[in-house]
Amino acid sequence: MIEGRPAQSLSFNPRTRPVVPPIHQSVTYFLDDQAYKDVQEGGLDEIWYGRFRNPTVDVAASEVRRLEAAEAAFMTSSGMGAIATTLLTLLSAGDRIVAARQVYGDTRDLLVRDLPAWGIDVVQVDATNLDEWRDAVASGPTTVVYVETLANPQLDLADLPGIARIARDAGARLVVDNTFATPYCVQPLTLGADVVVHSATKFLNGHSDVIAGVVAGPAELVREVQRRVITLGTCLDPHAAYLVWRGLQTFELRLAQACSTARALAEALAGRADVVRVRHPSLPGYERAEVASRVLRRDGDVVRAGGMVTFTVAGGDERALRVMRGLRIGCEATSLGGVETLVSTPFNSSHFSLTREERIAARIDDGMVRVSCGIEPADALLADFLRALDESS
Numbered sequence: 001m002i003e004g005r006p007a008q009s010l011s012f013n014p015r016t017r018p019v020v021p022p023i024h025q026s027v028t029y030f031l032d033d034q035a036y037k038d039v040q041e042g043g044l045d046e047i048w049y050g051r052f053r054n055p056t057v058d059v060a061a062s063e064v065r066r067l068e069a070a071e072a073a074f075m076t077s078s079g080m081g082a083i084a085t086t087l088l089t090l091l092s093a094g095d096r097i098v099a100a101r102q103v104y105g106d107t108r109d110l111l112v113r114d115l116p117a118w119g120i121d122v123v124q125v126d127a128t129n130l131d132e133w134r135d136a137v138a139s140g141p142t143t144v145v146y147v148e149t150l151a152n153p154q155l156d157l158a159d160l161p162g163i164a165r166i167a168r169d170a171g172a173r174l175v176v177d178n179t180f181a182t183p184y185c186v187q188p189l190t191l192g193a194d195v196v197v198h199s200a201t202k203f204l205n206g207h208s209d210v211i212a213g214v215v216a217g218p219a220e221l222v223r224e225v226q227r228r229v230i231t232l233g234t235c236l237d238p239h240a241a242y243l244v245w246r247g248l249q250t251f252e253l254r255l256a257q258a259c260s261t262a263r264a265l266a267e268a269l270a271g272r273a274d275v276v277r278v279r280h281p282s283l284p285g286y287e288r289a290e291v292a293s294r295v296l297r298r299d300g301d302v303v304r305a306g307g308m309v310t311f312t313v314a315g316g317d318e319r320a321l322r323v324m325r326g327l328r329i330g331c332e333a334t335s336l337g338g339v340e341t342l343v344s345t346p347f348n349s350s351h352f353s354l355t356r357e358e359r360i361a362a363r364i365d366d367g368m369v370r371v372s373c374g375i376e377p378a379d380a381l382l383a384d385f386l387r388a389l390d391e392s393s
């Protein structure tokens with residue numbers, strides 16, 4: 001025999017407020033006349049079906065909204081979910097997007113393979129060259145301009161105010177992937193971007209245990225993206241949203257540690273004769289120092305230059321592999337932004353699909369190692385790298 005559902009007994013005492021947000025796993029909610037009315041009048045604002053909105057997912061989004069100084073934010077199933085849903089919201093067949101050439105591999109595939117197949121014209125430019133941006137945007141009506149704050153793995157910092165001015169003058173929307181830099185170091189919306197997208201899988205979550213994404217920007221635009229999340233089905237699961245929320249509780253602490261370790265590691269590596277080149281925006285010789293002075297946030301005299309470091313060893317890719325495999329604290333693994341230091345060699349991981357000539361043209365040198373600094377004690381991590389370098393020669 002089936003008895004009536006114990007709906008009332010499952011309700012929370014309205015005076016009980018949990019410090020940690022509960023995971024709302026329910027896909028659906030009891031309806032009554034008032035609820036139907038609310039849904040019909042409120043539309044996207046109402047919570048009545050899990051693919052449309054979920055309270056736990058909303059809680060995670062509100063943390064990112066605050067960090068990115070955005071009016072609104074909406075979580076997605078992955079970083080690619082955030083990027084693809086945003087671009088499919090802003091672009092239609094016949095439109096044109098001008099995008100940086102230096103973008104994450106799957107973003108590149110979306111740009112060069114998928115968007116053209118859907119009738120969208122894609123023009124790619126060198127992210128660091130404002131003249132190329134200006135010429136490309138001027139050469140035809142442009143709907144969207146797309147760039148990553150810090151390019152992977154060269155760590156070239158985009159001149160966001162300059163690119164935003166070019167986009168604005170052309171009536172185009174600037175979409176910025178802020179995954180590498182994070183809002184701890186750069187808040188693109190305060191520098192002229194219209195929309196920020198993230199792989200929340202990385203520094204926002206910070207624990208390498210969830211795939212998630214987020215879109216942040218003006219409420220009206222984020223609402224349009226939310227509408228496409230519903231039809232494309234790129235919504236985030238509440239358990240995953242809870243993990244993002246929990247990771248975000250230590251975001252500033254983790255980023256402060258990762259940035260300071262990255263700076264120390266970059267300085268230590270730059271002092272070695274067997275390291276040909278070190279890239280980190282805090283170094284005095286950083287190629288885009290002028291842009292860094294305008295774009296990166298500061299704590300007094302300390303520039304927030306990010307937790308990623310790229311360095312090139314003498315001896316090419318074979319030696320880069322030996323260095324990476326000699327590490328005892330750093331993990332040989334893809335991805336970035338975790339509490340553990342993650343190390344990879346672009347030639348056989350993020351950029352394996354490029355020929356050597358294409359990699360060199362993209363300034364991915366033979367012998368390059370990419371490091372995502374975690375929160376381990378910096379002294380121990382530096383010693384790990386220096387020992388691995390000594391033992392690899």
Ligand SMILES: Cc1ncc(COP(=O)(O)O)c(C=O)c1O
Pocket residue numbers: 078079080081104107148152177179180198199200201211212213335
């Ligand atoms: C810069 C950047 N954007 C987007 C993505 C895609 O994120 P996800 O794996 O969460 O879909 C990645 C993944 O590595 C990335 O590095």
